[in-house]
Amino acid sequence: MGKVNAKKIDLNLLRHTCKYCGQEKKLIDAHIIPEAFFRPLLNEKDPPQLMTNIGGIFPKRVRKGIYDKTILCRECEDNFAPWDDYAQSLLLQRLKDARALRHGGEIAGLAFPNYDYTKLKLFFISVLWRASVSTQRFYEKIQLGPFEPHAKELIERKDPGLPDDFSVTLAHFEEKIGMVPLDPYREKYFGINFCRFYLGGYVALIKTDKRPSPSQIGDLALGKSDKLYIISRRFFQSPELNIAKQILKKAKH
Numbered sequence: 001m002g003k004v005n006a007k008k009i010d011l012n013l014l015r016h017t018c019k020y021c022g023q024e025k026k027l028i029d030a031h032i033i034p035e036a037f038f039r040p041l042l043n044e045k046d047p048p049q050l051m052t053n054i055g056g057i058f059p060k061r062v063r064k065g066i067y068d069k070t071i072l073c074r075e076c077e078d079n080f081a082p083w084d085d086y087a088q089s090l091l092l093q094r095l096k097d098a099r100a101l102r103h104g105g106e107i108a109g110l111a112f113p114n115y116d117y118t119k120l121k122l123f124f125i126s127v128l129w130r131a132s133v134s135t136q137r138f139y140e141k142i143q144l145g146p147f148e149p150h151a152k153e154l155i156e157r158k159d160p161g162l163p164d165d166f167s168v169t170l171a172h173f174e175e176k177i178g179m180v181p182l183d184p185y186r187e188k189y190f191g192i193n194f195c196r197f198y199l200g201g202y203v204a205l206i207k208t209d210k211r212p213s214p215s216q217i218g219d220l221a222l223g224k225s226d227k228l229y230i231i232s233r234r235f236f237q238s239p240e241l242n243i244a245k246q247i248l249k250k251a252k253h
Contacts, residue, residue, distance in 0.1 A: 018073040025073035032130040036088040037200035083123035112228040121160035124168045141185040163223030167213045171203040171231040190214035
């Protein structure tokens with residue numbers, strides 16, 4: 001018998017079905033939330049910690065975010081790059097360009113005078129889809145169920161849909177501690193189903209419901225105006241503070 005080509009076998013073991021194109025290919029370490037949304041917290045001595053209240057999972061240091069090697073091939077990963085790049089550029093690098101909206105002397109929100117609705121909306125739909133098909137426990141609470149094929153269809157057509165299709169409403173924490181990444185989860189807001197994501201100081205509420213968004217947040221959703229409106233929040237006055245305390249208490253014990 002001839003020698004077995006160990007390298008060839010190793011490569012074959014890495015070939016699985018890509019969840020986007022459905023073809024048998026070598027899969028890569030694909031990100032769900034781009035690394036740049038973790039980068040503001042990165043430093044050599046104290047990398048950020050992912051925080052989750054999933055049972056048995058404790059705060060974990062990460063240097064480049066969370067990757068999943070079970071969902072995408074290289075060619076399909078590249079399809080998401082223009083939307084990922086645009087979201088990073090707008091929400092992180094150009095945040096200083098946003099105009100502060102004040103109410104009673106306090107900053108109530110931020111506004112970008114113009115933005116690319118298609119690219120930004122497709123970014124959030126793609127994050128939602130990637131989280132739903134991911135096998136990482138950090139994203140296990142995100143299950144789109146019957147909405148998963150529709151999200152993928154919009155991504156394939158490069159179609160952001162109407163503002164109420166997977167409507168996205170954004171908030172931003174003023175304090176740097178608000179950048180601590182918490183795991184995403186599903187919730188009901190005024191009886192409507194949403195998924196909540198945390199991305200580098202931002203909170204994104206993405207609707208996963210056929211019913212229209214409640215006006216309390218739907219009026220500020222992407223696409224409702226030529227401007228991008230972002231709600232300002234204070235971390236120390238938010239429910240996320242109690243979540244973080246509970247997670248740290250669990251980790252301590």
